[in-house]
Amino acid sequence: MRRIQCTVAYDGTLFSGYQIQPNARTVQEEIEKALTRLHGGKEVKIHASGRTDASVHAKGQVFHFDTTSTISVSQLKRGANALLPEDIVVVDTKETAEDFHARFSVKKKEYRYKVLCSKSRDVFLRHYMHHVPYELDRKVMKEAIKGIIGTHDFTSFCSAKTEIEDKVRTIYEAEIIEEGDVLTFRFVGNGFLYNMVRILVGTLLDLGNGKSFTKDISGMLEAKNRTLTGKTAPGHGLYLWKVYYDN
Amino acid sequence: MRRIQCTVAYDGTLFSGYQIQPNARTVQEEIEKALTRLHGGKEVKIHASGRTDASVHAKGQVFHFDTTSTISVSQLKRGANALLPEDIVVVDTKETAEDFHARFSVKKKEYRYKVLCSKSRDVFLRHYMHHVPYELDRKVMKEAIKGIIGTHDFTSFCSAKTEIEDKVRTIYEAEIIEEGDVLTFRFVGNGFLYNMVRILVGTLLDLGNGKSFTKDISGMLEAKNRTLTGKTAPGHGLYLWKVYYDN
Numbered sequence: 001m002r003r004i005q006c007t008v009a010y011d012g013t014l015f016s017g018y019q020i021q022p023n024a025r026t027v028q029e030e031i032e033k034a035l036t037r038l039h040g041g042k043e044v045k046i047h048a049s050g051r052t053d054a055s056v057h058a059k060g061q062v063f064h065f066d067t068t069s070t071i072s073v074s075q076l077k078r079g080a081n082a083l084l085p086e087d088i089v090v091v092d093t094k095e096t097a098e099d100f101h102a103r104f105s106v107k108k109k110e111y112r113y114k115v116l117c118s119k120s121r122d123v124f125l126r127h128y129m130h131h132v133p134y135e136l137d138r139k140v141m142k143e144a145i146k147g148i149i150g151t152h153d154f155t156s157f158c159s160a161k162t163e164i165e166d167k168v169r170t171i172y173e174a175e176i177i178e179e180g181d182v183l184t185f186r187f188v189g190n191g192f193l194y195n196m197v198r199i200l201v202g203t204l205l206d207l208g209n210g211k212s213f214t215k216d217i218s219g220m221l222e223a224k225n226r227t228l229t230g231k232t233a234p235g236h237g238l239y240l241w242k243v244y245y246d247n
Numbered sequence: 248m249r250r251i252q253c254t255v256a257y258d259g260t261l262f263s264g265y266q267i268q269p270n271a272r273t274v275q276e277e278i279e280k281a282l283t284r285l286h287g288g289k290e291v292k293i294h295a296s297g298r299t300d301a302s303v304h305a306k307g308q309v310f311h312f313d314t315t316s317t318i319s320v321s322q323l324k325r326g327a328n329a330l331l332p333e334d335i336v337v338v339d340t341k342e343t344a345e346d347f348h349a350r351f352s353v354k355k356k357e358y359r360y361k362v363l364c365s366k367s368r369d370v371f372l373r374h375y376m377h378h379v380p381y382e383l384d385r386k387v388m389k390e391a392i393k394g395i396i397g398t399h400d401f402t403s404f405c406s407a408k409t410e411i412e413d414k415v416r417t418i419y420e421a422e423i424i425e426e427g428d429v430l431t432f433r434f435v436g437n438g439f440l441y442n443m444v445r446i447l448v449g450t451l452l453d454l455g456n457g458k459s460f461t462k463d464i465s466g467m468l469e470a471k472n473r474t475l476t477g478k479t480a481p482g483h484g485l486y487l488w489k490v491y492y493d494n
Binding site for chain 2 (some may be wrong): 009057086087089091126198
């Protein structure tokens with residue numbers, strides 16, 4: 001038995017998200033279908049680093065699966081790419097340790113969120129960046145995002161629906177990269193709660209747009225109250241950028 | 248009566264082309280529907296600089312229409328953009344001369360064709376660039392494209408279906424812009440025949456891929472024979488970039 005570690009990119013536009021669900025097109029189902037075909041119909045189940053929501057993209061989602069096949073990792077990559085739909089691509093395949101787990105072995109994850117700041121819509125970027133037609137105070141946002149770095153309870157920045165109890169996460173890096181009209185919000189952390197990046201970005205955009213909150217970022221964190229932060233930014237600006245492991 | 252000149256961008260992916268046809272989603276129909284609604288149901292007919300095919304994009308398509316409405320050009324732009332689907336956007340509106348005609352007044356047109364040169368597919372660019380996974384000799388293509396500049400009979404570089412008799416066109420500029428993995432083939436001319444840019448690019452890519460033809464570019468032009476040139480490159484790499492007028 002060999003354990004294979006795969007990195008995939010996908011365009012989230014036409015998916016109902018990563019995780020398999022009935023009557024919906026999902027990334028997991030498309031990948032499992034392709035790998036099962038590649039194994040002559042023998043069912044393959046994959047385990048990813050985590051889920052992504054509908055319309056959320058991935059540049060570097062990672063999953064693992066087990067196989068008894070002797071196919072080489074490069075043949076596997078080529079074969080899977082020939083069978084996968086055009087909105088999923090295998091970027092890398094390698095053989096990994098038996099005790100590697102795409103979810104439980106994660107050390108850090110990087111998410112990026114892209115915002116197009118322009119008066120006009122851009123028809124070519126409509127599925128790939130969140131369009132903000134109003135003025136944003138970039139200085140205010142760049143100052144505020146620093147407050148997120150560190151180990152905090154992120155209750156205020158996660159969906160109220162979250163069932164996970166421990167909402168403490170460590171953010172190692174948080175910055176805004178400016179390239180002309182495009183702002184990229186970049187976050188690296190040891191883990192992220194449900195909707196956390198989208199609520200962080202939504203709150204930062206509200207701050208940049210001059211909305212006044214009763215508390216600043218550190219006050220929001222302390223309050224542990226979702227109603228004190230901004231709205232959830234739309235999914236199509238979000239990218240699961242990279243998953244970091246020890247190997 | 249006022250004549251209005253509009254510049255629009257559109258993502259050609261989900262259109263069966265520019266021109267209205269039954270049982271198909273077309274750019275012209277979507278724009279006329281929006282403008283008709285904006286005129287309280289009074290039918291508006293538009294006249295564009297030319298057609299684009301299915302999956303071909305536009306950064307700067309131009310059309311005109313006549314109106315008796317007193318709506319300002321900025322209100323018109325805003326109103327149309329609110330009514331248009333998300334894959335069409337009005338970039339500019341202005342009042343123009345009575346004798347201006349979006350098609351007959353054209354001085355020059357600029358087309359660009361984008362090619363992604365990489366081993367792997369890119370899921371985010373699949374509708375916006377033609378993916379070439381094999382090696383291309385950029386020097387060969389950059390040398391060959393120069394042969395297109397000037398006034399020539401382009402019979403060899405237009406669809407055999409073309410009914411237009413005069414196939415002489417003048418190309419003022421033809422170049423390949425390199426940006427990492429992306430090659431942009433840029434053409435400025437006084438007019439382009441049906442499929443002309445796509446056949447030019449298809450032929451240049453064949454040359455870059457080492458395919459041997461019986462003739463070089465000037466020989467192909469002289470021969471006036473479509474069977475001596477390369478295949479038609481796919482539509483989704485092509486952009487109607489800009490239309491030039493005297494005004």
